[in-house]
Every structure is written in structure tokens, then in C-alpha cells.
Amino acid sequence: MRDISNEAVLLAGGARAILLQLAMPAVGTGVARHSDFGSDPLRRLRNTLSYLYVLVYGTPAEVARIVGYVDRAHAPVRSAPDEHGTAYDAVDPQQQLWVAATLYDSALTVHEAVFGPLEPHDAEALYREYAVIGTALQMPADAWPADRAAFAEYWRLSLESLRVNEEARQVAWDLLHPPTAPLWLRAAMPLVRLITAGFLPRDVRDAFALPWSPGRERRFAATVRMLRVVYPRLPARLRRWPAKHYLAAFRAHAAAA
Numbered sequence: 001m002r003d004i005s006n007e008a009v010l011l012a013g014g015a016r017a018i019l020l021q022l023a024m025p026a027v028g029t030g031v032a033r034h035s036d037f038g039s040d041p042l043r044r045l046r047n048t049l050s051y052l053y054v055l056v057y058g059t060p061a062e063v064a065r066i067v068g069y070v071d072r073a074h075a076p077v078r079s080a081p082d083e084h085g086t087a088y089d090a091v092d093p094q095q096q097l098w099v100a101a102t103l104y105d106s107a108l109t110v111h112e113a114v115f116g117p118l119e120p121h122d123a124e125a126l127y128r129e130y131a132v133i134g135t136a137l138q139m140p141a142d143a144w145p146a147d148r149a150a151f152a153e154y155w156r157l158s159l160e161s162l163r164v165n166e167e168a169r170q171v172a173w174d175l176l177h178p179p180t181a182p183l184w185l186r187a188a189m190p191l192v193r194l195i196t197a198g199f200l201p202r203d204v205r206d207a208f209a210l211p212w213s214p215g216r217e218r219r220f221a222a223t224v225r226m227l228r229v230v231y232p233r234l235p236a237r238l239r240r241w242p243a244k245h246y247l248a249a250f251r252a253h254a255a256a257a
Helices: 008-023 025-033 043-057 060-074 093-115 120-130 148-161 166-176 183-199 202-207 214-233 241-256
Strands: none
Touching: 008 025, 008 043, 008 093, 008 166, 008 183, 008 202, 008 214, 008 241, 025 093, 025 166, 043 060, 043 241, 060 241, 093 120, 093 148, 093 183, 093 214, 120 148, 166 183, 183 214
């Protein structure tokens, strides 16, 4: 996990992971009603990246600090079941499991698209280590499926249970069309939307009503081929810059607190 988590290309799966999280009704409703996607749609992505980078590369004290931040932020995010029986609770183990699962699957999907499949031993080790994303937030260790085969079955069943409602679609729209983002980011969003839609399972992409066509499929495939050729040849300091940036930003924030 330490070997691959600082690869900047994994950010290409960030919006994919968030949309998959939104597609679970309980998680999507909680995010829609207890977040500021409308005014700062990229905040969840930034916070998730900070959490991941500190969890993987931070000191024990830094890990304890950021877990405390997240626990306090999650405490009020809960509700009683609505008319559809959907209740959201940010500390519910099954909801934490789904969030961790989307981050693992998205990272692995992008990594394999760019670098090819991991060796079986490395793939199993990476899978076991990813459990920490959930267990650091109170998810019981035994909630994480026992191995990759068990995870594949959990993932299949979970995808079948997803349901995208209008609240989730609105949050996804805000994420993929950020009106307050810097100009350079807004210029990059067509590519982000293409990559996000391309990496999503087809049924989830359709549920979010993301545009797709044979032409988009070809552009997505060409983009992945380009990444496969160009990205591994970039300087290591450039590939690892986001991890260093977010870790440094967290440390500066902690020092000022």
C-alpha cells in the first residue's frame, strides 16, 4: 500500500469512488444532506485524500489526529429511516465498509489500467492492507471480506443493490461541474468526466445519466493507452507530488491548530 498509494495517477479514480459511494442510498443521502458539495464540491475529495495520505504515510500521532477529525465530523451524520427505509449513519460499519471498498476498488482499477495486473502475492497483500481505511474509522476488522475472492462476491452483490436517487445525481453533477473551481480545474473537467464515466461500471454510469457513446468509448480507451505509455516515464517527484502536498498541508494545519 505504501508503494503505490503515492502514485498521482490514482487520483483518476477519485471521482469514480465518490460516485460509487453516492450510489449506496444511505451514504448518498447522508452526503447530500450533511455536506457542502454545492458551495465546495471538491472538498470531500480533498478531505478523503488527506485522510488516505496521512493514514498511509503519517506518524501514529498524525493518524490519531486525522481519525479524530473524521470521527467528529461523522458524529452528527445520521438519521432515522425515511419512507423508503433508508437511514444514514456515518459510523455504521456497513456504510464504512462500502466507502473503504470503493476506494480500494477504484485505486486498483486505475493502477491496473496503467501498470497492468499486480502479481498475485502483491495483490493479496495490498487487499489486506486496504482494510485499514475502514478499521481506522471504527469498522470491525472482520467486516472486511476475508480475501479477494470474498471481496469480489461482496462487490458484485453490492453493485446489484445500488440505487441512484435525485439527491445523489445532484451531488454528482456538482462534483463533475464545479462552478467555483479555479479556471485550470474547470478546463480539466471534461477529461475528468470522461475518465470517471469510463472507469465506472456501466449500470452505475447509466444510473447517474452520464453521457456515453462509441465516440466517448474510443476517447476513453485512447486516454488510458496514453497514460499507460506516458505516466510511468514521468519523474518520480512529479508522480508523488500530490501525496507530499496533502501531507504537508495537513501538517501545517495541525501545527497551526
